């Protein structure tokens with residue numbers, strides 16, 4: 442048996458095509474969606490992400506600005522830029538790439554972004570709204586995973602869903618979106634006991650750990666949908682959190698690259714369009 446690969450690249454192309462149509466419609470009213478991306482320091486993974494985001498902006502017809510700041514940037518300097526972008530009328534979405542250097546508080550920067558321009562949906566008020574189920578912006582990576590599940594006809598309703606990872610940017614919001622869709626959700630983390638056993642019960646297993654080949658075939662229920670959020674560099678090569686051998690057990694699986702990554706960026710485009718439409 443070999444899992445059906447969930448093609449995030451193909452689905453992204455489809456969704457980006459629809460976004461481009463919406464962009465053209467919005468332009469009739471004199472508004473072009475604008476996204477500002479801030480990158481502090483030279484994290485190589487972040488640079489790939491920023492490059493892919495620029496390409497996506499072109500595909501969606503957006504205006505975009507990129508700010509590359511040195512690793513020594515102070516918190517006040519960064520907050521100054523955020524404030525400027527909050528007031529810049531060409532910019533509808535602001536994304537500050539995480540992680541930030543040690544001298545800068547991520548919480549302070551996230552809180553400084555105007556919630557109406559917070560296309561990551563990381564601001565506490567947007568996070569709160571997601572908890573309640575009353576939101577404008579969905580968090581990009583979890584939203585991308587949900588669109589992939591929908592595209593392949595995988596409905597979380599009533600199903601055992603296991604999320605490995607509890608970060609604010611992936612694990613926690615992922616669990617919340619699965620819960621909204623009536624999944625029975627278990628969140629695992631580094632202190633979880635009997636992790637493999639818990640994972641083996643999952644109909645939908647999401648790996649957001651940040652460790653290459655963490656999920657092995659013995660941890661997967663035959664036929665399960667296995668979603669690989671991981672983006673790890675091993676000897677210069679990009680690989681996920683899921684051992685490729687899992688494809689022999691799983692029913693569905695997302696590849697890395699070409700799975701969740703492109704969908705994350707597409708959801709960022711969707712949020713930016715939405716911000717511009719408001």
Ligand SMILES: NC(=O)C1=CN([C@@H]2O[C@H](COP(=O)(O)OP(=O)(O)OC[C@H]3O[C@@H](n4cnc5c(N)ncnc54)[C@H](OP(=O)(O)O)[C@@H]3O)[C@@H](O)[C@H]2O)C=CC1
Nearest residue numbers: 582606607608611630631649650651670671672701702705
């Ligand atoms: N495809 C995409 O669009 C995106 C991909 N990523 C990638 O996803 C991965 C996760 O990112 P992120 O959530 O930010 O990472 P974090 O490092 O913030 O979180 C990792 C989580 O995994 C848990 N964990 C670590 N080791 C173990 C273990 N041995 N057993 C069980 N749980 C463990 C941690 O537990 P604890 O809380 O106890 O420490 C933590 O909750 C990374 O590879 C990142 O690059 C991230 C964002 C978007």
Ligand SMILES: Nc1nc(=O)c2c([nH]1)NC[C@@H]1CN(c3ccc(C(=O)N[C@@H](CCC(=O)O)C(=O)O)cc3)C=[N+]21
Nearest residue numbers: 489490493537538539540561672698699700702703705
């Ligand atoms: N404020 C903030 N928001 C984020 O959403 C955020 C962040 N910071 N920090 C870093 C992580 C990581 N992340 C990725 C998204 C897409 C790809 C991506 O495009 N992946 C391609 C890579 C292909 C290639 O190698 O070019 C793929 O999987 O096919 C990678 C990584 C978003 N993150």
Ligand SMILES: [Mg+2]
Nearest residue numbers: 541542543545
């Ligand atoms: Mg920091």
